[in-house]
Amino acid sequence: xxxxSESRAAGMSVRAGILVTGTEVLDGRVRDRNGPWLAxxxxxxxxxxxxxxxxxxxxxxxxxxxxxxxxxxxDLVLTSGGLGPTADDLTAEVVGRFQGxxxxxxxxxxxxxxxxVRPLLRRWPxxxxxxxxxxxRKQAMVPKGATVLEPVGTxxxxxxxxxxxxxxxxxxxxxxxxxxxxxxxxxxxxTQALREAIAGATVYEQxxxxxxxxPESEIAETLRQAEGRGIELGKLEVTTCLKRGEIEVVxxxxxxxxxxxxxxERLVSERHADTLFSTDGDTVDxxxxxxxxxxxxxxxxxxxxxxxxxGGELTSRLTGPAGASEYVKGGVVVYANDAKVALxxxxxxxxxEHGAVSEQxxxxxxxxxxxxxxxxxxxxxxxxxxxxxxxxxxPVGLVWLSVAGPxxxxxxxxxxxxxxxxxxxDRATTVALHMVRRLLLGESDG
Amino acid sequence: xxxxSESRAAGMSVRAGILVTGTEVLDGRVRDRNGPWLAxxxxxxxxxxxxxxxxxxxxxxxxxxxxxxxxxxxDLVLTSGGLGPTADDLTAEVVGRFQGxxxxxxxxxxxxxxxxVRPLLRRWPxxxxxxxxxxxRKQAMVPKGATVLEPVGTxxxxxxxxxxxxxxxxxxxxxxxxxxxxxxxxxxxxTQALREAIAGATVYEQxxxxxxxxPESEIAETLRQAEGRGIELGKLEVTTCLKRGEIEVVxxxxxxxxxxxxxxERLVSERHADTLFSTDGDTVDxxxxxxxxxxxxxxxxxxxxxxxxxGGELTSRLTGPAGASEYVKGGVVVYANDAKVALxxxxxxxxxEHGAVSEQxxxxxxxxxxxxxxxxxxxxxxxxxxxxxxxxxxPVGLVWLSVAGPxxxxxxxxxxxxxxxxxxxDRATTVALHMVRRLLLGESDG
Numbered sequence: 001x002x003x004x005s006e007s008r009a010a011g012m013s014v015r016a017g018i019l020v021t022g023t024e025v026l027d028g029r030v031r032d033r034n035g036p037w038l039a040x041x042x043x044x045x046x047x048x049x050x051x052x053x054x055x056x057x058x059x060x061x062x063x064x065x066x067x068x069x070x071x072x073x074x075d076l077v078l079t080s081g082g083l084g085p086t087a088d089d090l091t092a093e094v095v096g097r098f099q100g101x102x103x104x105x106x107x108x109x110x111x112x113x114x115x116x117v118r119p120l121l122r123r124w125p126x127x128x129x130x131x132x133x134x135x136x137r138k139q140a141m142v143p144k145g146a147t148v149l150e151p152v153g154t155x156x157x158x159x160x161x162x163x164x165x166x167x168x169x170x171x172x173x174x175x176x177x178x179x180x181x182x183x184x185x186x187x188x189x190x191t192q193a194l195r196e197a198i199a200g201a202t203v204y205e206q207x208x209x210x211x212x213x214x215p216e217s218e219i220a221e222t223l224r225q226a227e228g229r230g231i232e233l234g235k236l237e238v239t240t241c242l243k244r245g246e247i248e249v250v251x252x253x254x255x256x257x258x259x260x261x262x263x264x265e266r267l268v269s270e271r272h273a274d275t276l277f278s279t280d281g282d283t284v285d286x287x288x289x290x291x292x293x294x295x296x297x298x299x300x301x302x303x304x305x306x307x308x309x310x311g312g313e314l315t316s317r318l319t320g321p322a323g324a325s326e327y328v329k330g331g332v333v334v335y336a337n338d339a340k341v342a343l344x345x346x347x348x349x350x351x352x353e354h355g356a357v358s359e360q361x362x363x364x365x366x367x368x369x370x371x372x373x374x375x376x377x378x379x380x381x382x383x384x385x386x387x388x389x390x391x392x393x394x395p396v397g398l399v400w401l402s403v404a405g406p407x408x409x410x411x412x413x414x415x416x417x418x419x420x421x422x423x424x425x426d427r428a429t430t431v432a433l434h435m436v437r438r439l440l441l442g443e444s445d446g
Numbered sequence: 447x448x449x450x451s452e453s454r455a456a457g458m459s460v461r462a463g464i465l466v467t468g469t470e471v472l473d474g475r476v477r478d479r480n481g482p483w484l485a486x487x488x489x490x491x492x493x494x495x496x497x498x499x500x501x502x503x504x505x506x507x508x509x510x511x512x513x514x515x516x517x518x519x520x521d522l523v524l525t526s527g528g529l530g531p532t533a534d535d536l537t538a539e540v541v542g543r544f545q546g547x548x549x550x551x552x553x554x555x556x557x558x559x560x561x562x563v564r565p566l567l568r569r570w571p572x573x574x575x576x577x578x579x580x581x582x583r584k585q586a587m588v589p590k591g592a593t594v595l596e597p598v599g600t601x602x603x604x605x606x607x608x609x610x611x612x613x614x615x616x617x618x619x620x621x622x623x624x625x626x627x628x629x630x631x632x633x634x635x636x637t638q639a640l641r642e643a644i645a646g647a648t649v650y651e652q653x654x655x656x657x658x659x660x661p662e663s664e665i666a667e668t669l670r671q672a673e674g675r676g677i678e679l680g681k682l683e684v685t686t687c688l689k690r691g692e693i694e695v696v697x698x699x700x701x702x703x704x705x706x707x708x709x710x711e712r713l714v715s716e717r718h719a720d721t722l723f724s725t726d727g728d729t730v731d732x733x734x735x736x737x738x739x740x741x742x743x744x745x746x747x748x749x750x751x752x753x754x755x756x757g758g759e760l761t762s763r764l765t766g767p768a769g770a771s772e773y774v775k776g777g778v779v780v781y782a783n784d785a786k787v788a789l790x791x792x793x794x795x796x797x798x799e800h801g802a803v804s805e806q807x808x809x810x811x812x813x814x815x816x817x818x819x820x821x822x823x824x825x826x827x828x829x830x831x832x833x834x835x836x837x838x839x840x841p842v843g844l845v846w847l848s849v850a851g852p853x854x855x856x857x858x859x860x861x862x863x864x865x866x867x868x869x870x871x872d873r874a875t876t877v878a879l880h881m882v883r884r885l886l887l888g889e890s891d892g
Contacts, residue, residue, distance in 0.1 A: 024687035026498055027489070028482020029694060035500070036474020043473070050507055052472055054481070054498040057685060061496055068514045086666040088685060131667035177688075179865050220532040221577035239503060239534060241470035242623075248475060305779075311765030312758035315779045319757030322833050322867055330785035332778050333751075333761045339776035339819060343789065373785060387768050419625050421768055 013048045014076065014201040017069040017169070021082040021091055022176060023056035033178050034080040041185060042078075046203035050074060057088040066098045070168040076197045077169045078185075081176035083155035085135025092158060095171050096143030100163035103141045109148060109156055110140035116154050147191045153180040159193040170197035204252045207261060208281035211247040211272055212434050216240060219247060222271050226264055235260045245427045246284070277437070284433045285317060291440040292327040292377075301376040301440070305331035306344040306369035307432075308356065309383035309399060314429045329373050334365070344368035344380070355394065357382050362400035363412055370404050377439065378404045381432055383417075385424045399428045403435045409444035411435050459494045460522065460647040463515040463615075467528040467537055468622060469502035479624050480526040487631060488524075489698075492649035496520060503534040512544045516614040522643045523615045524631075527622035529601035531581025538604060541617050542589030546609035549587045555594060555602055556586035562600050593637045599626040605639040616643035650698045653707060654727035657693040657718055658880055662686060665693060668717050677709045684710075691873045692730070723883070730879045731763060737886040738773040738823075747822040747886070751777035752790040752815035753878075754802065755829035755845060760875045775819050780811070790814040790826070801840065803828050808846035809858055816850050823885065824850045827878055829863075831870045845874045849881045855890035857881050 018038050024030045035052045042049050051069060055061040069077050082091030096103050113136045139155055142148055149157030158173040172188050174181045188194050219240045226233055235257035240249045249268070253261055269276060277284065294300035305315045315331035318324060332343040337356055340346040345368035346361060354360045362380045370378025383399025390396035402412040413435065417427045464484050470476045481498045488495050497515060501507040515523050528537030542549050559582045585601055588594060595603030604619040618634050620627045634640050665686045672679055681703035686695050695714070699707055715722055723730065740746035751761045761777035764770060778789040783802055786792040791814035792807060800806045808826045816824025829845025836842035848858040859881065863873045
């Protein structure tokens, strides 16, 4: 569904590439968190992302990847990583050479880094000061004429334009640790060099719809119907994906195609009324947080969880958002049967009669934790996450879930989830959040 | 520290690239789990990974990335994603064109996909069968002469060699969902086409050491000392990285450099005796799981957690490994003060006198949950994860942790963790696991 290439051909859009460096990232030992974050920031700036490439700490591979991006007519390259004090951190040097700029020692910068590093060393009294100084001076070597971004950790960043005007992309060099990279990106955006590189970017609109409980092929069919109804899909870039059991439909368009998007959203709302749960991009996590949180007109609605097979993941997801302590009172992870009895007040006879993974026990967990923790909403989850413990009657992937609210409102369901242990735990958590959402919207089995 | 380029120059190693497709992955809406997994598999095969590139669902960008890898002399490209039934799934077609092979409908394959899809549709009675058939036939279009990998989900994979011998890399086309990609990779490895592409790969050794509680610059110093002592570091490819507060040192070498590695490991063990916790690659999660699990000579050691600021993450991490139900009895997430009292038996006067985030309350949580859940090891965590709730005395990032074992053994510590809410929760979980490990190894404050 990509129609963006047309507008690019018309020379309207500014294109970027992201180059993540680090053998540990290429190897998969460290997950790249910067690429996705920078992709979001580029979108906000109206810059189109073409490529994200990960290379190891090998200068030659880094150089080749930069050349590739330059060959594709990329206007802006963002690099992350390779700015540390060790000898395998080579990004600044490689970018300097790529841009035709000599490396020079910035003495004042070296002093500022030293000022940052010194107090950190108090934690390690036996450290070698000479080792530190060598690292500091290495980090203060910068390409001549580059704009320096002040370090948030110990590594400075750089905005490096080509030494010859119109000689290729501007390169923004950022450190690897996300909490250093993120504030330094904000500083980079303010620099003259970066502003020049992205002058003329078209700011696209982006909207997200989310659905729960239908297969992806149904969205493909909706897109075909949209074409049949004369909705000009060519003006929209629609991508759909399946994520944690939910379908996410993201659409980008130039501001003048807003009317086309409205028509498309209306069609989706008609065809998928029962499964569409978000048209503003909010995830179910955010929706649940908003519904639980208090406001001027009502106090918070409190929640507590009694979870078995999800092992703490549901409580962890509920407590993820800032301010969750206002409405999450707590949770119990009740792996062992006696924990189900002791912590969530499940009647041991229910477990004997129906087994720990059963409708009755899921209900008892939800109601038990609701009563014991004196909250508005109780959630119970019990299932077989595997890989062992499955039987013919209760196979790996079977999960019973129950939510209990005020006035005897409750919803109880079972699901048979595919995948391995981690998938089952993750999906069951998502199902539970959707059940909490529906209960808070007033649905109930009874 | 990369010295591999020398051996590559000597023509000894087979090089691969990974090409992940999908606008949702490039945008960062879906995390790429295939790249890291495939990187591990390539390493096992002795194939050197040069580049991992992510592109959106734009055929032109995909083609350019394939051309780039071919230009770099890459022998093998693995692609993931873009094999679904929707119109934006274009990988098979692009790879066919890139390899100079015409697309043909594999009728028998279309029938097999239909057989897989039909039973899945029973879950959705209102689905349009024609929409499904269109998707099925699209998925059965394959480049002429390619080796088909039978679908695990609904999408077949492909091994596509160039139509002209020595005409570039062999491309293995795999689906996006990890639980489809992984078994299909095993099938790909058995194909003649893939075996030919990687013939002659050198199988490298790889070893991992892990340290906890020192800065990365100390490892740089150790590497310098190694050179001073005449250890031939040129024969080792050492990469270090900081990960969840731990330092990971991964070393790759050709089999004949095993002696050099032994010398290097000995030096690290000497210099970092107090912080080196793993020389076999085991993470602290795995070490703790092994120590808790029972064996022929002793029963499992049971554990339970009372956690506040980590919100369920510690219990979730402890219950992650298969078989955790043998030793994890459960946990309580005690966000609210009354939950600390009711679920972990904390004396409310302790909270009044010292505050919820205090040494006394951390101890009471560990001891309380140990007694209440009748386990060998109790863990208590209480802290300020932020972004709000910090004070001058108890700033955001302050976390008190305590572990209590049999015979009054216990360890209690506070840490001041940097970063945002998610970082603090994550790091505190890691610190707690290290404290459990040390208690299980026999350490105690008392």
